[in-house]
Amino acid sequence: MKSRFKNWAENYGLFLLVVVLLISVWEWVVKQGFIPSFILPAPTSIWQSLMENRQLLLEQHLPATLKEVLLGFILSLIGGVIIGVGMHFSRALEKVLYPFLVISQTVPLIAISPIFIMWFGYSIWSKIAVTILTAFFPIVVSTYDGLKTGGGEYRELLLTMGANRWQIFKKVQIPLALPAFFSGLKMSVVYCVVGATIGEWLGASEGLGYFSRRMSGNLQADAVFASIFLLSLMGIVLFLLIGLVEKQLLKNKIR
């Protein structure tokens, strides 16, 4: 048995080493004056800016963005699952909705977002609308495809045991769909952060996207980078959280 630490180091050690190396090179290049600091601030000044603005960032803007992300994700989850399951059970629904789903993803987000601002104003709902538009598609598709793929043989077996449609759905199709479903969730939650940020860029009074836009207007590159750092950290943490839930639920799935 390998120790936990050794296992962990084997998985992430190389990645961390490269990160440390990259940051050192970055720091050195900027400090030597090869790149002006208003174009690319040094990691240390990004950190400094993060510390200076920490109250504003952590107490106002981060919670605002997180709220949009979580609300958007939960609403996408509920809606996406309902639509995915509905399309699984009804061919007519599938035929009607699928083209619309694809169309909804071909519309450029940046172009449609001002419309949401027009409809919902600067309230949180305009940001949530953009978030949902980016995040629900992977959930619908992964739910629908997960329920569809495989299970033909299991279905026949359960039919010969006298199972009805609902029993087959519950005992076989849901468990078989879970791996694909979780892949969709992980993608979706990362998109949620993207969606919320875009929404904030186009019109907001708080949030990390709003903050980074204001700071870029002031040419404060270090503050922009600080908020980007927080945004990407948020995405990573949410991604890992879903991965954790998945691991707990699917402990005994096929390997």
Added chain:
Amino acid sequence: MNVLPGEFVSVIGASGSGKSTLFKLIAGLLEPDKGQICINGQQFGKRLGKVGYMPQKDLLLPWRTVVDNVMLPIELSKEKKQEKMSEISEGLARFGLAGYENAYPHELSGGMKQRVAFLRTIMTGRKLLLLDEPFGALDSMTKHNMHSWLLELWVDLQKTVLFITHDLEEAILLSDRIYLLLDKGAVKELKVELPRPRRSELIYQTEFIAMRKELELLIHNEK
């Protein structure tokens, strides 16, 4: 074709001769274009859930333990789980699976998976079992062991079995009668007059070898 209660009947035929289709018809997954299928002398409107069907692959649910897999048909028929628990643990012991109750399918060997699937089929409580090449994917050593095991078990199993196989030796060793599915829908019947209880060593006896030769000739002459 017919199968009498308590009989072990094998179906042999080349790939594509429709053996698995025949089973799906009997199980009720498909409906015949022509002809009739009667179970216990009655022609059921719906045969699904009336016979035990074991497909070629074990099709154990990988996220369920051995016990929970065997429990599946009981869950579906909404019987009380507790009442069946003693029957299941007895079955597991008899099938050489004692101590593996809480193991997951990926932790079992091929032969054990097949036994779990077989026990699950028996737990459906049906009298007629359709076994579609249950040992087809096993290596010859494991297969041999499974034959000995099944022959021992057969005496007090009190089931009727219809069995698909490619393996002539297996068919003769296990069956009371053999149906040969030939080209163009022709069917030939062959009785196996070997006394029961049988042992797997039977395959080395002259009667057995003669029987096998006869069967091979029958198949060969058709082509």
